[in-house]
Amino acid sequence: MLPAHYVCTSCSTKFLFEFREADYYLGTGEIGGEVTDKDLLAVPLRPAWCRDCGCVCPVEDIAPLRTFEAAYGAVRRGLAFDYPFSSEHGDSSEHLEAVEAYLRWRTGRRHAARALCCGGSNFLLMDVATPLFKHAECDFGVVEPATAFLGSYNWSPGISGPSNTRLYTTEGELIGLRTWLHTDRSSWSVEKLSYPRHTSE
Numbered sequence: 005m006l007p008a009h010y011v012c013t014s015c016s017t018k019f020l021f022e023f024r025e026a027d028y029y030l031g032t033g034e035i036g037g038e039v040t041d042k043d044l045l046a047v048p049l050r051p052a053w054c055r056d057c058g059c060v061c062p063v064e065d066i067a068p069l070r071t072f073e074a075a076y077g078a079v080r081r082g083l084a085f086d087y088p089f090s091s092e093h094g095d096s097s098e099h100l101e102a103v104e105a106y107l108r109w110r111t112g113r114r115h116a117a118r119a120l121c122c123g124g125s126n127f128l129l130m131d132v133a134t135p136l137f138k139h140a141e142c143d144f145g146v147v148e149p150a151t152a153f154l155g156s157y158n159w160s161p162g163i164s165g166p167s168n169t170r171l172y173t174t175e176g177e178l179i180g181l182r183t184w185l186h187t188d189r190s191s192w193s194v195e196k197l198s199y200p201r202h203t204s205e
Contacts, residue, residue, distance in 0.1 A: 006051050007149035010060050010130065014145030019060045025049070026062065026120055026170045027182065028109065035171065035180045038191045044182075045105050047120070047172060048088045051149070052127040053137060054119040060130065061121035064176055072103070072110045079103050109174055118176035123199040161185070162192060170197065 010019040029035055031043035048065035071087060078085040079099045085091050088106045091099050119127045130137060130149070139145040161167035162185025171180035171194065178199045182192040 006049060006062060007151065009150050010051075010147050011150040012139040012142050012145035012147055014139065015142045017139065017142070017145075018150075019147060021051075021060055021062065022121065023168075023170060024062065026172060028174050029171045029179060030105065030109070030174065035194060036196060037194060038186070039171070039180075039182065039194050040189075040191045042190075044171075044192075045102075045109060046089065049120075051130045052119060053130055053147075054121050054124065055126045055128065056124045057119070057121045059121065061119050061127075063119045063127055063129070064117040066110070066113065066117045069110055072107045075103050076107050113174065115175045120170065120172065120176070120178070123176065123178060163187075167192070 006021060006024055009021065011017065012019075026047040026049070027044040028047055029039060029043060030045055031039060047062075048067075049062040050065040052061060052063040053059070054061045054063075065088075067087060075085045075087060079091065079096065082096060089102065116125055118125060128137065130147070137147045139147050161169070162183070166183035167185065169182045170178060171182055172178055178197055180194045181197045182194050184193040186192065
């Protein structure tokens with residue numbers, strides 16, 4: 005779960021996420037044109053500071069394999085679980101299908117968690133108690149999560165406007181952006197996208 009944003013306790017500078025959700029693409033074909041809902045899996049996310057990009061960004065939340073196995077056991081027994089997603093909403097058949105997909109993904113995953121802004125691993129997790137993250141441009145401030153009401157409005161991603169949700173390979177490589185929803189065939193229009201290249205590369 006990502007906080008609304010982060011803020012410096014001294015100078016009140018806000019640090020905003022460029023995006024707040026992402027999907028893995030599970031399909032076998034090359035990305036492009038359209039993807040179907042069944043080929044998408046939501047990326048579990050944690051908040052972090054990317055040292056390479058100098059910003060807050062979502063990073064992949066990749067728990068040990070046994071955590072996914074525990075979720076699979078829980079859903080089979082009708083018990084509640086909260087990772088890789090919360091079982092609070094939806095029905096048990098949907099939960100079982102999703103947990104099986106996550107378990108297959110985790111079993112095959114090889115790369116360490118990536119910062120999804122650039123694909124790197126040079127980041128500092130920001131949802132841990134220590135160490136305090138000092139604001140480099142402020143003498144006394146530390147950067148802390150801020151809670152804020154994000155708003156309730158009639159927004160239907162892909163219908164009211166483009167969803168602009170980033171798509172990644174199962175190893176965390178950025179490959180596309182899903183934009184418009186086609187409700188008649190449960191698919192999304194997709195634009196190709198890749199990580200930015202840093203000047204040092």
